[in-house]
Amino acid sequence: xxxxxxxxxxxxxxxxxxxxxxxxxxxxxxxxxxxxxxxxxxxxxxxxxxxxxxxxxxxxxxxxxxxxxxxxxxxxxxxxxxxxxxxxxxxxxxxxxxxxxxxxxxxxxxxxxxxxxxxxxxxxxxxxxxxxxxxxxxxxxxxxxxxxxxxxxxxxxxxxxxxxxxxxxxxxxxxxxxxxxxxxxxxxxxxxxxxxxxxxxxxxxxxxxxxxxxxxxxxxxxxxxxxxxxxxxxxxxxxxxxxxxx
Amino acid sequence: xxxxxxxxxxxxxxxxxxxxxxxxxxxxxxxxxxxxxxxxxxxxxxxxxxxxxxxxxxxxxxxxxxxxxxxxxxxxxxxxxxxxxxxxxxxxxxxxxxxxxxxxxxxxxxxxxxxxxxxxxxxxxxxxxxxxxxxxxxxxxxxxxxxxxxxxxxxxxxxxxxxxxxxxxxxxxxxxxxxxxxxxxxxxxxxxxxxxxxxxxxxxxxxxxxxxxxxxxxxxxxxxxxxxxxxxxxxxxxxxxxxxxxxxxxxxxxxxxxxxxxxxxxxxxxxxxxxxxxxxxxxxxxxxxxxxxxxxxxxxxxxxxxxxxxxxxxxxxxxxxxxxxxxxxxxxxxxxxxxxxxxxxxxxxxxxxxxxxxxxxxxxxxxxxxxxxxxxxxxxxxxxxxxxxxxxxxxxxxxxxxxxxxxxxxxxxxxxxxxxxxxxxxxxxxxxxxxxxxxxxxxxxxxxxxxxxxxxxxxxxxxxxxxxxxxxxxxxxxxxxxxxxxxxxxx
Numbered sequence: 001x002x003x004x005x006x007x008x009x010x011x012x013x014x015x016x017x018x019x020x021x022x023x024x025x026x027x028x029x030x031x032x033x034x035x036x037x038x039x040x041x042x043x044x045x046x047x048x049x050x051x052x053x054x055x056x057x058x059x060x061x062x063x064x065x066x067x068x069x070x071x072x073x074x075x076x077x078x079x080x081x082x083x084x085x086x087x088x089x090x091x092x093x094x095x096x097x098x099x100x101x102x103x104x105x106x107x108x109x110x111x112x113x114x115x116x117x118x119x120x121x122x123x124x125x126x127x128x129x130x131x132x133x134x135x136x137x138x139x140x141x142x143x144x145x146x147x148x149x150x151x152x153x154x155x156x157x158x159x160x161x162x163x164x165x166x167x168x169x170x171x172x173x174x175x176x177x178x179x180x181x182x183x184x185x186x187x188x189x190x191x192x193x194x195x196x197x198x199x200x201x202x203x204x205x206x207x208x209x210x211x212x213x214x215x216x217x218x219x220x221x222x223x224x225x226x227x228x229x230x231x232x233x234x235x236x237x238x239x240x241x242x243x244x245x246x
Numbered sequence: 247x248x249x250x251x252x253x254x255x256x257x258x259x260x261x262x263x264x265x266x267x268x269x270x271x272x273x274x275x276x277x278x279x280x281x282x283x284x285x286x287x288x289x290x291x292x293x294x295x296x297x298x299x300x301x302x303x304x305x306x307x308x309x310x311x312x313x314x315x316x317x318x319x320x321x322x323x324x325x326x327x328x329x330x331x332x333x334x335x336x337x338x339x340x341x342x343x344x345x346x347x348x349x350x351x352x353x354x355x356x357x358x359x360x361x362x363x364x365x366x367x368x369x370x371x372x373x374x375x376x377x378x379x380x381x382x383x384x385x386x387x388x389x390x391x392x393x394x395x396x397x398x399x400x401x402x403x404x405x406x407x408x409x410x411x412x413x414x415x416x417x418x419x420x421x422x423x424x425x426x427x428x429x430x431x432x433x434x435x436x437x438x439x440x441x442x443x444x445x446x447x448x449x450x451x452x453x454x455x456x457x458x459x460x461x462x463x464x465x466x467x468x469x470x471x472x473x474x475x476x477x478x479x480x481x482x483x484x485x486x487x488x489x490x491x492x493x494x495x496x497x498x499x500x501x502x503x504x505x506x507x508x509x510x511x512x513x514x515x516x517x518x519x520x521x522x523x524x525x526x527x528x529x530x531x532x533x534x535x536x537x538x539x540x541x542x543x544x545x546x547x548x549x550x551x552x553x554x555x556x557x558x559x560x561x562x563x564x565x566x567x568x569x570x571x572x573x574x575x576x577x578x579x580x581x582x583x584x585x586x587x588x589x590x591x592x593x594x595x596x597x598x599x600x601x602x603x604x605x606x607x608x609x610x611x612x613x614x615x616x617x618x619x620x621x622x623x624x625x626x627x628x629x630x631x632x633x634x635x636x637x638x639x640x641x642x643x644x645x646x647x648x649x650x651x652x653x654x655x656x657x658x659x660x661x662x663x664x665x666x667x668x669x670x671x672x673x674x675x676x677x678x679x680x681x682x683x684x685x686x687x688x689x690x691x692x693x694x695x696x697x698x699x700x701x702x703x704x705x706x707x708x709x710x711x712x713x714x715x716x717x718x719x720x721x722x723x724x725x726x727x728x729x730x731x732x733x734x735x736x737x
Contacts, residue, residue, distance in 0.1 A: 054640055074649070082646030092641035096659050096734075106645035109655055151641075158645055 003066065005030050005162055005193050006051060011060035013046055020046045022217035024060070028162070033194045035208035035225075037201070039240055042215040044197040048166050051195065052084045053077055065161075082110060085155030089167040091147040093139040093154070099126070100135040103154045111158070118157075125153040129183050145176030149183055156187075163187065165196040201244065205229060213237045279484030280327075283351060288330045291320040292350035294338035296428055296700045298452040299512035300356040300476075303697040306515070310531055310697065313515045315448075315508035316354040316476075319373060319498065323352075323478070326494045336607075336687035340593070342366065345481060347600045352491075353479040356446070358408065360473070368488050371495045372475035374504050378409050378465040379450035380442045383435060384458070390442060392466040396420045399441035402431050408474075409444040412467045427696060432460070433705030448509060455513075525711050528698045535694030536715055542612055542680040542690060547673050549616035554623025559653070561628055576624070583621035589682050591618055596686045611683030619676060626668045630661030663734045670727035674720045691715060 004027035013021040020043045028034055036044050049055040050062060053069050062069045064080050072080070094102050103122040107113040113121075126132045129149035139147055148168055155163060165184065169177045181203050188194060188207050198204065204211060204225060211228040213221040213236075220234045232238045283289055293316055295301045301314035312333050324331035334350050341353045345367060359369035380401070382390055390396065393412075397419040403410040405424035413422045423440050425431050431443045432453060442463075445453075450462045478495065480488050498504060525532075560576035563569035583591070595617070596610035605613070634657050642652040662669075684693035695708040702708070 052644055054644065078643075078646050078648050080646075081644055084644070086641075086644035088637060088641060090635075090637050092635070092637040094638065094641070094656055094660075096663065105655060106642075106647055109651050110646045110648075154641075155645070164644075 002030055004028060005065060006195070007061075007063040007066075008051075009061040009063070011047075011050060011062060012058050013043075013050055013055060014058045020217055021050065021057075024219055026212065026219060026222065028193060028195060030161075030193055031191050032209045033188045033192075033207055034196065034210050034212060035204040036195065036197045036212045036214055037199070037204055037240075038214035038220075043217050044214050045166050047214065048086075048164050048195060048197050051164060052081050052086060054086075078110075082106075082158050083161045084164060085158060085160035085162070086164045087148065087151050087155055087166065087168045089170050091139075091144070091151045091171070093142075093147055093151055095139050098136050098138055099131070099142070099150050102139070102150060103157045106154070107157050121157060122153070125156050126150075128156075128186075129153045130179070143176060144172045145179045148172065148176075148180045152180075152183055152187075162193045162195065165194065165198065167197050167199070169198065169200060199244075201229075213240070215240070277483055277485050279481070280486040280490050283327060283329060283487060286329070288332050289320075289324045289327060289352065290332045290334055290350045291317075291324075292334050292336060292341050292344050292353050293317070293320075293355040294341060295335050296338075296696065297356055297449060298700065299448045299509060300446075301354075302512075302515075302700055304515040305528075314512045315374070315504055316356065318508040318511060319478070319504075320352075320354050322498065322503075323354075323491050323494050327490065334687065337685050340597075340686060342479075343593075343597045345479060347597050348481075348604070349597070349600055351480070356476050357479055358473055358475055359477040359479075363479070366482060367479040368482050368484055369477040369479055370488055370491050371499070372477050373495045373498055374476040375471065376446045376448065376474050376476065378412070378444055378467050378469070378474070379447050379462045380444050380465050381432070381435065381450050381453055381460055381462050382442045383438070384461040386441070387461040387463065390463055392464050393417055393420075393444075394466070396441055400439075401442050401444060402434060402440040403444040404428060404431065408469075409446075409465075409467070412465075412469065413444055416467055427700070429696070429699040429705055432457070435460070436705070452513070525698075525707050528702070528708075531694045531698050532691070532711060532715060534689055535691035535712070536719070538608070538688060538690040539677065539680050539719070542608070542615060542683060542688070543673070543677045545612045546615040546619055546676055546680065549612070550619030550623050550672075550676075551669075553616060553620025554627050555658070557620055557624035558627035558631065561624065562631065580621045580624055583618055588615070588618050588679060589685065592682055592686060607683070607686045607688045610686060611680075611688045615676065615680060615683070619672060622672060623669065626665045626672070627661060629668075630665035631657055633664050634660045666727070666731050666734065670724065670731070673727065674723055677719050677723060678716060 006028040008024055008026045011021055011024040012019070024047065036047065038044055046055055050057050053062070057070055064084065067080065069077060069080060094105070097105065100119065100122050103125060104118040107118045107121065108115065123132060123135065126135055129152055131146055131149055131153070134142065134146060139150070142150065168184070169180050172180065177200065181200060184196070184203070185207055208225050211221070211223055211225050212219045213228065215236050220236050221228060221232065228237070229241070232241055293301045293312065295303050295312045295314070299314055301312055301316045303310050304313045306313065312335060317333065320331050320333065336344060338355060341355055341357070342363070344350045345353055357363070359372070363369070380390070380393065393401070393416065396417065400421040400423050401413045401417065402423040402425060403413055405426055410422065410424050413420070423434070425434065428445065428449065431440070434440045435443050436459065444465055454460050454462045478491060557576045557580060560572045561580070563573045592611060592614040595614040596605065596607060599605055599610065638656055638660065639652055642656045647655070680690055681692035684690055684696070687693070691712050695712045698708040699705060
């Protein structure tokens, strides 16, 4: 058996009296695509952000390749984050830099890659997400779909082992969802380990290896897409599916 | 005699005397003052050159120089001691502090040896005995006889001087008006804001002989002789030095050098001064002023910005107790700087730090203004950083960038863009506020214009010139800033 990439043990997170995550124990195997779905406010995004310590867990353990992140110093956390790319709902591109500069920044400043090879990699990545002719554009001139594809390319530039997607298509106009999902699908096909929080059930069905259904601060179900969509186990999941699959 | 004892000065002297009484004690402990000066080879004389004919600025061979009877006395003292004389100009208010903090070795500036001053400094024998006149407009001369003729009117004098106090105490039914500079007083007189200006006889003579619309009448103030006399001040306890210089003073008095040589010589400069009082004639003085104003502003903006960034980061430090302490300190600093006048800060840096390191006035000015500006810039930057979406930080951190790299490459450039208009405002404010360092004798634009005014006896023209010069500087600066603001617009 291969070693899990991410292991979560008894993870809990509270904001004051608000207990968002209560007790989560899960693991992600290399090459797996995990899709986290569930009702809003169920803790999906918080869970994802705990994986790369953008949120500090209140208790429990988050391990990446066997190393518990919660016990590491800031510097080691920084270097582990390099291996976990993250894509946000709001893109979060750097508005003061061109598309190319957005992609080159982290490799050059964190990994000390020289300008020429960073540029070369950036162009390759842009080609991969279908935006090679937008290299010198500023983010403000891009559509939402284009911006999100640049954000994916920017995360890939650090050559991560895992990609975390936090509702990557929720802020997009409907006609742009497809282009982003296509890129994600390609990534999955190439064997990238992915944890995706999304409301795109079609994507979940066709791309996910496992579905984690999350509600009320717990992962209520952990199953294959087929099992989950055709035969949900919990009342919570049945209720959720009945509301979205009309 | 001049006896300005500004409240500010009193406070600062008191502060230094209580906080750091080293100097006085040191001087009293071992009196090798004479030997020290002779070893040093130079004698630094402090004076306030806005008081013709005692001391004033004149253009000698195309160069602006301090001249006057006090300068002649200073030269004689230095010559008799066998050392070189160096003249340092500053405002009268600053002279005593400068002497006590070692910026200068002696004061010759028409200073009268009052009992209050004797507590803090050592005086030589009196070298000149003067008196007071009242300058009036020539058209009104017939109306006034002496100080008692101004009932229902206004008499003016330099604030804090002996004659100012005399007007207050020795006239009744007359309003008293005080101003800082002699040339402002004359201007007020000519524009009929006041009816008469009390000043020392030699000064009054100088004004009257240089300005045909003015006339002088006797004051008849009831004065003790100590209040109308001038003496040289040294640091307290420098007995050997004072005794040596007294020999020179006695000789000056015996030979009546002041009346025979020094005053006529000073009068000659007054005449040459009045030959060409057109503003273009003084372009060099203004050019120097612009140069120093720009030097101070550019340096202060640069250092102020760096200090501002550090302070802003310190104010946002969170986490361990050390960072909390840092935040607390930075906050206290910002509040303190914003809560005290820049003028006091400038004086504090020049005289206060001067006790430990001898900083030139220009450096002190730049330090003080940078420290001041840093506090304001810090607040702008803090606001700018807070205005950058948290998502930017998260994106950068998720890419593995450290806190510092995130700040430097992602947050600060965006913050800077957001606060650029405020920073530009600060820059333009500094161009104007740099004028404050004129009080410690930095030859920036205001200082230079005051010199031109006392030089030419023209009140308004130099003000107009520097207004135009300031506007040219600020307008150019705002154009340049706008250009960069446009360049930063990507979204």
